[in-house]
Amino acid sequence: MFLICLCVLETQPINPIHGISTGVQPGPGGTTLNYGASTGLSGVLFQAFIILHELGHLTDAYGATNDDSSNTATGKANQIANNTVVLKDCFNKNFNPNP
Numbered sequence: 154m155f156l157i158c159l160c161v162l163e164t165q166p167i168n169p170i171h172g173i174s175t176g177v178q179p180g181p182g183g184t185t186l187n188y189g190a191s192t193g194l195s196g197v198l199f200q201a202f203i204i205l206h207e208l209g210h211l212t213d214a215y216g217a218t219n220d221d222s223s224n225t226a227t228g229k230a231n232q233i234a235n236n237t238v239v240l241k242d243c244f245n246k247n248f249n250p251n252p
C-alpha cells in the first residue's frame with residue numbers, strides 16, 4: 154500500500170518521501186520545517202502519527218473538522234483539532250501548534 158499525505162501540516166504540505174520519514178523538510182526561503190516539533194514525536198512515532206492522522210480521515214473520525222486540506226484559518230483550525238485528537242488519544246500528549 155502506498156500512502157500519500159494530502160493534508161497541510163502547519164503551512165506546507167508534508168513531503169511524502171522526506172518529510173514523513175524524518176518529520177523535517179526544507180521550507181520556503183531556506184527555512185526548515187520541523188513537523189515533529191508540534192507533536193513532540195520523532196522517528197517511527199512521528200511516522201505512526203502521520204498514518205493515524207490519515208486513518209482518521211479515511212474513517213471520518215474527525216466529523217465537522219475533517220476538511221483540513223486548505224491553508225486558510227478554518228483549514229488550519231481543523232488541522233489543529235484533528236492533530237490534537239490523534240496526539241491525545243493515541244499518544245497521550247498535547248499538540249502544540251506554535252512550538
Ligand SMILES: [Zn+2]
Pocket residue numbers: 160161206207210221222232235
Ligand atoms: Zn488531515
